Amino acid sequence: MENGALLPMFYLPPVEYFTVLNRYRQGITIDKHEHFPKQTYRNRANIYSPDGTLALVVPVVKGAKVHTPVGDVKISYDFNWQRLHWMSLQACYRRSAYFEFYEDDFARFYEQKFSYLFDYNEQLLNMILKFLKLPITIEYTTEYHRHYDLLTDYRNTIHPKKESDFEQKTYFQVFEERKGFIKNLSIVDLLFNQGPQSLNYL
Numbered sequence: 001m002e003n004g005a006l007l008p009m010f011y012l013p014p015v016e017y018f019t020v021l022n023r024y025r026q027g028i029t030i031d032k033h034e035h036f037p038k039q040t041y042r043n044r045a046n047i048y049s050p051d052g053t054l055a056l057v058v059p060v061v062k063g064a065k066v067h068t069p070v071g072d073v074k075i076s077y078d079f080n081w082q083r084l085h086w087m088s089l090q091a092c093y094r095r096s097a098y099f100e101f102y103e104d105d106f107a108r109f110y111e112q113k114f115s116y117l118f119d120y121n122e123q124l125l126n127m128i129l130k131f132l133k134l135p136i137t138i139e140y141t142t143e144y145h146r147h148y149d150l151l152t153d154y155r156n157t158i159h160p161k162k163e164s165d166f167e168q169k170t171y172f173q174v175f176e177e178r179k180g181f182i183k184n185l186s187i188v189d190l191l192f193n194q195g196p197q198s199l200n201y202l
Contacts, residue, residue, distance in 0.1 A: 003151075004027025004028060004029055004151045004152070005023070005024040006154060007028065007031070007154045007158075008031055008034060008040070008042055008155050009030050009042065009121045009122060009125070010041040010158075011042065011043050011058055011120075011121050012056070012186040013041060013125070014045075014187065015168060015184055015185065015187055015202075016184050017041075017158055017187070018132070020158075021129075021134060022134060022199075024152075025135065025136055028137065028139070029139045029140065030138055030139070030140050031141045032070065032071045032118065032140045032141050033069050033070070033141050033144040034141075036070045036073045041158065042070065042117070043060055044058070045188070047089065048179075049175070052178075053182055053185070055160070056088060056089075058120070059076040061074040061075070061076045070117070072116070073116065074115055075120060077113060082110040082113075085110055086107065089110075092174065092175075093174065093188070095174050096193050097192070098195035131191060131198075132198055134199055134202075166184055168183040168184060171193060174193065
């Protein structure tokens with residue numbers, strides 16, 4: 001019998017990720033030892049801009065090893081991506097109902113430098129879970145395994161390049177009069193638009 005979910009650590013994860021967290025609550029395991037795959041939500045998040053979906057990508061240091069454990073992936077600061085991400089979040093969500101409510105807490109993640117992507121994502125996730133008032137018990141893998149018998153594996157299912165069959169109710173989005181409702185954006189889209197109602201939505 002399945003008794004939990006296995007997830008990767010994402011950057012500002014999409015809404016679907018949090019519906020899984022909410023469903024399994026006390027049975028969440030995050031893989032800290034998988035090899036880092038490119039072009040996934042591990043270092044990118046999609047938000048709603050005036051022109052539609054905008055991808056925010058955290059650049060990582062290009063290592064010699066192809067199979068770098070995700071916990072060892074370092075963030076690159078060759079260009080000021082933090083300023084770009086923060087300006088994008090402000091431009092896209094300044095008009096949302098709750099952006100100012102959370103603004104100061106998010107700002108520090110775009111001022112302070114973090115060495116490792118996993119640590120950066122983990123601290124962001126913990127802060128967002130606190131805002132959502134979502135009581136999650138998280139365990140971490142101690143080594144890499146391709147298969148886990150007792151866990152539903154979501155490591156490759158929630159993916160920006162794959163069409164998701166995730167069914168999502170609509171909620172108000174700042175620019176929806178331009179492009180309509182865009183599903184499965186980063187949790188910040190839900191949080192900035194719905195605030196304390198976000199957990200009820202999930």
